[in-house]
Every structure is written in structure tokens, then in C-alpha cells.
Amino acid sequence: MKTDKTSQLLWFIFLILxxxxxxxxxxxxxxxxxxxxxxxxxxxxxxFIIHKKRNTSELxxxxxxxxxxxRSQRRTTYMFFCLAVVGFSSSYILVGETVSINVxxxxxxxxxxxxxxxxxxxAPEDLGPLDLKVGEDFWISQSAGNIxxxxxxxxxxxxxxxxxxxxxxxxx
Numbered sequence: 001m002k003t004d005k006t007s008q009l010l011w012f013i014f015l016i017l018x019x020x021x022x023x024x025x026x027x028x029x030x031x032x033x034x035x036x037x038x039x040x041x042x043x044x045x046x047x048f049i050i051h052k053k054r055n056t057s058e059l060x061x062x063x064x065x066x067x068x069x070x071r072s073q074r075r076t077t078y079m080f081f082c083l084a085v086v087g088f089s090s091s092y093i094l095v096g097e098t099v100s101i102n103v104x105x106x107x108x109x110x111x112x113x114x115x116x117x118x119x120x121x122x123a124p125e126d127l128g129p130l131d132l133k134v135g136e137d138f139w140i141s142q143s144a145g146n147i148x149x150x151x152x153x154x155x156x157x158x159x160x161x162x163x164x165x166x167x168x169x170x171x172x
Contacts (some may be wrong), residue, residue, distance in 0.1 A: 012075045018080035021087025029090055030127045030152075030160045036083065043082030043112075047075030094153040094161060099119065101127075102168050105146050108123060134165065141167070157172050 022040075026032040051073065106129075107121035118139035123129040132150070134142075142148070147168040152160040 007073055011074050011080070014077055014080035014084055018083035018087070020084075021091065022083050025087045025090045027131075027133050028045075028162050029155070030130050030162075032090070032130075032159070035086065035090060035157065035159060038080055039082050039086040040124065043079035044075060047073075047078030050078060051075045089160060090155050090157055090159065093156045094163070095156055096154045098151050098153045098163060100149055100151050102147050102149050103145050105142055108142060108144050111137075120148065122150070123151055124150075127152065130162065131167060132162060138165075 022036045025036050038106065101124055103122045103124045105120050106123055107119075109119050109121070111117040111119055116136075117133050118136050119131045120134055120139065121129065121131050122140060132148075149166050149168040150162050151164040153163050155161050
């Protein structure tokens with residue numbers, strides 16, 4: 001299929017935004033991975049439905065695309081668009097009050113890839129498990145079994161987002 005420059009630019013923009021906000025959602029939101037996965041599947045399904053050819057006898061990769069602008073977009077454009085919208089909404093459209101919760105650090109690890117991530121695994125009883133990415137200095141100062149204070153706030157989808165974290169003050 002012949003694509004124009006506008007379609008390519010649109011796809012690239014939503015690719016970057018979709019990946020950025022998906023990573024943000026997984027790192028800050030309880031059950032964020034599940035939210036991102038379901039959003040990607042729904043967005044891709046929408047892309048397949050919207051993208052279908054008007055005339056089924058035409059080849060999918062024909063060089064002349066007479067469909068409307070929205071129907072001629074790549075199927076993955078819709079997936080990345082959904083990921084960007086849901087990821088942004090999940091991370092930045094927060095409702096309700098901020099709640100502070102003391103939680104125990106269950107595991108501490110380093111993830112090395114293109115960049116190094118410092119991860120503290122936490123699992124509040126009411127919210128579920130989360131791998132919280134923190135800064136190196138904060139990670140070094142903590143150990144498994146320490147108590148961490150996290151501030152969480154509900155987003156518009158009903159999931160809880162970590163807005164801040166700190167070391168819990170110990171009563172003497």
C-alpha cells in the first residue's frame with residue numbers, strides 16, 4: 001500500500017507516544033501491564049475493523065488506496081493511538097484524594113539492558129504487586145524487609161497510581 005507522508009508521520013508520532021505512555025503506565029500503575037495489554041489488543045482489533053478494504057477483490061498492498069484518510073491508516077496506528085490515550089489518561093488524569101500507605105519491600109533488584117533500572121518490589125494487600133522503579137541512591141539505601149511509604153491516587157479507570165514514595169519514619 002502506498003502511504004503518504006502525513007500517514008507515516010502520524011504513525012511515528014503515535015508509536016513514540018504509545019510506547020512512552022505504556023512504559024509510564026506499567027512503571028507507576030498497579031495492574032498497569034494488564035491495562036496496557038488489553039488496550040493494545042482492543043486498539044489493534046479496532047485497527048483491523050476500521051482498516052478493512054472497501055472492495056474485497058483488491059489486493060491489500062495495492063499502490064492506489066481510494067479509501068478515506070481514517071480507513072487508509074496502518075492497523076497499528078490505531079493500537080498506538082489507543083495506547084497513548086489510555087496511558088496518558090491512566091498516569092495523569094487522577095481523581096480522588098492521595099492516600100499514604102506503608103508497604104514492605106519484598107524484593108530488591110537491578111535490571112540491566114540498554115539502561116540500568118533499580119527496582120523495589122512491593123505488594124500492598126489491597127492493591128497487588130508492583131515493581132517500583134526508583135533512583136540509584138534511594139535503591140542503595142533500602143533493603144528487602146524495609147518499610148516504604150507510597151502515596152497512591154486513583155485514576156479515571158479505577159486503578160491506583162503511585163505518585164510519590166519515601167522511606168517510612170520508624171517510631172522509636
